[in-house]
Amino acid sequence: MQRRKRHLSFDKISFMVVFLGLPLLIYLVLVIYPFLQAVHLSLTNWRGFGPISEADYVWLDNYVYLFTSSKFMLALGHNAMLAVFLPLITIILALTLAIVITVGGHSHGTIRGIRGASFYRIVSFFPYVIPGIIIGLMWRLLLDPGMGLVNGLLTTIGLDQFKDFAWLGKEETAMPVSMLVIVWGFVGFYMLLFIAAIKSIPSEIYEAVRIDGAGRWTTAVRVTIPLIRDNIQTAYIYMGIIALDAFIYMVALNPTGGPNYSTLVMSQELFNTAFGGQNMWGRGSAMGVVLALVTLAFSGLVFLVNRLTGGKDAVSY
Amino acid sequence: MSTNTLSENNRKVTVSRSDKTFAGVSHVLLVIWSLLVVGPLLWTLMTSFKTTREITASSTALPSALLTDPETGSFSLSYLFTNYISAWTSDNFGRYFFNTFIVVTSAMLLVMLLGAMCAYVLARYQFKGSQLIYYLMLAGLTFPIFLAIVPLYQVLKSLPLPWAPNGVFLGTFEGLILTYVAFALPFTVFFLYAFFRTLPNEIAEAAQVDGAGHWTTFFRIMLPMAKPGLASIGIFNFLGLWNQLLLPLALNTKEEQYVLAQGVFNFANKAKYEVNFGSLFAAVIITIVPVLIVYMIFQRQLQGSVSQGTMK
Numbered sequence: 366m367q368r369r370k371r372h373l374s375f376d377k378i379s380f381m382v383v384f385l386g387l388p389l390l391i392y393l394v395l396v397i398y399p400f401l402q403a404v405h406l407s408l409t410n411w412r413g414f415g416p417i418s419e420a421d422y423v424w425l426d427n428y429v430y431l432f433t434s435s436k437f438m439l440a441l442g443h444n445a446m447l448a449v450f451l452p453l454i455t456i457i458l459a460l461t462l463a464i465v466i467t468v469g470g471h472s473h474g475t476i477r478g479i480r481g482a483s484f485y486r487i488v489s490f491f492p493y494v495i496p497g498i499i500i501g502l503m504w505r506l507l508l509d510p511g512m513g514l515v516n517g518l519l520t521t522i523g524l525d526q527f528k529d530f531a532w533l534g535k536e537e538t539a540m541p542v543s544m545l546v547i548v549w550g551f552v553g554f555y556m557l558l559f560i561a562a563i564k565s566i567p568s569e570i571y572e573a574v575r576i577d578g579a580g581r582w583t584t585a586v587r588v589t590i591p592l593i594r595d596n597i598q599t600a601y602i603y604m605g606i607i608a609l610d611a612f613i614y615m616v617a618l619n620p621t622g623g624p625n626y627s628t629l630v631m632s633q634e635l636f637n638t639a640f641g642g643q644n645m646w647g648r649g650s651a652m653g654v655v656l657a658l659v660t661l662a663f664s665g666l667v668f669l670v671n672r673l674t675g676g677k678d679a680v681s682y
Numbered sequence: 683m684s685t686n687t688l689s690e691n692n693r694k695v696t697v698s699r700s701d702k703t704f705a706g707v708s709h710v711l712l713v714i715w716s717l718l719v720v721g722p723l724l725w726t727l728m729t730s731f732k733t734t735r736e737i738t739a740s741s742t743a744l745p746s747a748l749l750t751d752p753e754t755g756s757f758s759l760s761y762l763f764t765n766y767i768s769a770w771t772s773d774n775f776g777r778y779f780f781n782t783f784i785v786v787t788s789a790m791l792l793v794m795l796l797g798a799m800c801a802y803v804l805a806r807y808q809f810k811g812s813q814l815i816y817y818l819m820l821a822g823l824t825f826p827i828f829l830a831i832v833p834l835y836q837v838l839k840s841l842p843l844p845w846a847p848n849g850v851f852l853g854t855f856e857g858l859i860l861t862y863v864a865f866a867l868p869f870t871v872f873f874l875y876a877f878f879r880t881l882p883n884e885i886a887e888a889a890q891v892d893g894a895g896h897w898t899t900f901f902r903i904m905l906p907m908a909k910p911g912l913a914s915i916g917i918f919n920f921l922g923l924w925n926q927l928l929l930p931l932a933l934n935t936k937e938e939q940y941v942l943a944q945g946v947f948n949f950a951n952k953a954k955y956e957v958n959f960g961s962l963f964a965a966v967i968i969t970i971v972p973v974l975i976v977y978m979i980f981q982r983q984l985q986g987s988v989s990q991g992t993m994k
Contacts, residue, residue, distance in 0.1 A: 380896035388800040395864035396822050399830035465708040488716045494977040496925035498943045499969050502950050514725045517741030613927050620951050632828050639832045646832050653829040
């Protein structure tokens with residue numbers, strides 16, 4: 366047995382080549398190489414014609430352009446805004462619902478979930494399985510000034526100022542409304558995540574807290590949230606990454622970037638630059654690099670903040 | 683809350699007032715949330731049975747025109763589904779549906795096979811460079827697809843595919859499928875890596891003592907044992923790939939090869955007076971139904987994998 370393992374039999378060689386080599390080859394060619402090539406392309410003014418090796422190097426010109434372009438900076442600002450508010454709103458809502466579902470039952474004996482918890486769980490998860498583009502389009506129709514349900518309901522209850530109100534067509538409402546649409550799509554997912562985390566907390570802890578006479582609010586803020594803070598960190602990073610992309614939702618809600626580009630995000634600008642007919646591949650790649658760096662910086666920041674405020678070490682069970 | 687005392691034998695517990703209030707408030711909250719989730723979906727479903735004229739006239743009125751077939755003067759299923767029929771046939775969503783099905787199913791099966799193989803080797807064999815591969819995979823999870831999208835177009839344009847019309851991967855289902863596989867691979871590997879780690883060693887060892895080779899051990903012993911993990915990641919990939927928009931938008935530009943997500947998107951973005959809104963609503967429902975069915979059937983596994991996959 367031992368000897369056979371050491372010998373490189375045909376079985377072993379063919380096994381390793383196919384099992385490791387094949388997936389790795391596909392991955393290297395279609396993921397890793399394009400990543401590296403993007404960095405390379407971002408230093409050129411390549412426009413898609415002829416071999417890349419013949420493109421002119423403009424070095425950092427593309428980046429200089431991006432940081433002086435008011436349109437790109439506007440898009441960057443929108444992404445930053447999304448990265449601040451989307452995780453915050455989504456997590457607060459998801460946590461509230463998760464806590465209510467898991468500890469909503471009456472307060473004696475073992476901790477009890479609310480009645481109908483599984484129904485609420487199933488319903489809440491719906492939006493997560495619906496394609497993002499459909500969520501966007503559906504809400505574009507729901508928010509349509511004339512034929513949308515939102516204005517229809519608002520005017521029915523007598524709020525006539527919302528007749529033909531263009532939620533997505535006004536600069537002051539387009540962005541907040543777009544955010545709420547994305548939140549709608551993700552609250553259920555994070556709620557489920559938090560429910561799983563809360564359920565993994567040993568019930569003895571809750572019982573002890575309860576015997577000590579802590580109320581629900583205290584239990585939630587002092588016990589539940591600190592115990593699942595690593596899950597909250599994960600959720601914050603995931604949601605932030607979604608906010609820094611946001612392509613699907615923004616492009617569905619306002620394909621051209623909204624009134625006065627008030628909902629334009631970096632990914633949209635990248636797509637238009639590279640594929641929108643201008644073929645600015647070098648500049649598009651530079652945008653990709655900026656997007657990737659911002660994403661990395663965001664994850665690092667959230668991680669650091671959680672560490673500095675005592676995550677990981679604060680709780681152990 | 684601590685007003686009621688509870689003795690071991692006393693099973694009849696009186697529910698305290700604060701409990702009742704809390705439960706009441708909780709239910710109100712959850713009901714509002716459920717309505718916010720289900721309401722828009724039901725409205726979209728309802729509107730898909732209205733004519734474009736009805737849709738633009740009132741958003742809250744119930745469908746009526748499609749309920750009576752003008753030819754017979756009574757209800758008929760085929761007339762009720764007018765929007766669906768026109769979406770499916772004249773607006774090409776039938777074709778898009780078929781395209782999506784082919785691309786997503788093949789990519790999902792392929793990524794599960796390749797992902798399982800790769801994860802198995804990484805989890806069960808020790809060799810030089812396995813750490814490096816692990817970090818390479820991590821990079822695929824960390825960096826956005828947007829970083830790769832521009833060069834990816836070029837890569838597919840230069841990869842030869844002899845039987846394709848223009849001789850390269852770009853613009854073929856093969857190219858799209860392979861790209862889907864590549865970008866779904868890292869998460870699949872991570873998920874199954876953890877799974878293969880937890881499987882017991884004894885059975886595989888026993889099989890090898892009996893003379894089973896590496897291939898046989900994997901396909902006959904380990905893969906069947908990994909079925910629950912494969913099911914979870916399979917559903918995850920199916921939903922994720924069904925929802926993919928960016929890759930087809932950038933790489934799959936021929937109208938007859940559109941997938942549903944991009945088909946609906948392009949359809950909705952036609953000039954407003956050109957859009958048949960009845961068809962659009964029907965197309966939205968056509969895109970949602972398969973994922974909802976998959977969700978309904980597999981919701982236990984899916985909810986399980988959400989908690990597992992994100993706890994790492």
